[in-house]
Amino acid sequence: MEKRGTILLENIIFIVLNIIFITILILFIVSKTGSAAVLEEKYSKQIALTLDSANPTSEIHLDLSEARKRADKEHFPKKQIVTIRNNLVTVRLKEGAGYSYSFFKTLNLNYSMTQNDELAIFIYNEKQESTR
């Protein structure tokens, strides 16, 4: 009877160790996919390409809820997540330089984060002036 008890304990330890092992692996992959650096790159390139494709007098809405959640975790202010200056998009989800990507179109634009965690970009004609 004592031997059987030992075998059972060994099996339990073996299974627990396996579960711990697999959990660590899953956590590693999850941490990599949702990391601030990956999201900063993804969003800055997405916004830059969207602006490259844009034409005057258009309004663009981009869902940034994932970025917002990440920024909240890092206690980073929502208003500073996206910066568009000249022809450079910078996305920051935590303190630091963030990730910047340039676009080639010359655009007069105005942008803001909405209550729904969307980035709203308004692109004007040349004659109209942006107000940011």
Next chain:
Amino acid sequence: MKNKKAQDKILSVYWFVILFIVAGVVVYMGATFYGEPFDVREAETNILINQISNCLSEGGKLKLDIYDGKEFLLNSVNFLEKCKMTFEVEETKGWKNDQHYIEISFLDFNTSIRKNFVKQGNFKLKNNCDNNQRNFPYCKERSFYTLDENKNQYEVKIYASIRKTEKNA
């Protein structure tokens, strides 16, 4: 019974060796995959060519500020201004606004004689093109057919090259 237990122990050791190998591979693949930047140069090059063609032609006709019926008003000097573009890039990794290159050829449709040629950007990119190699500039050429005000037919070839290797490869 003793042999059976010894075999079980050896099996569990092998099992952990296999687990460590699997974990190593998963960690390596994860780090490699997410450590690499997203390569958006193909999309960017296509968008650049599309925007240039939108700038040159509208409704199947060359725009009047590109060709007024007598001469081409577009040249290498005024291209960026006319098409509302800029090839300025972020100051990073030693970039000096030299990450783009474009060429536009206006060819007579019937004779294939070049009527106008416009180029802008870093011409050295053209010599280093290799779309199969990640560390080389991405290049593409596309063409379309259009008419001028006098119904003359043209083939317009647009060649675009984007480097930005450090941020995409």
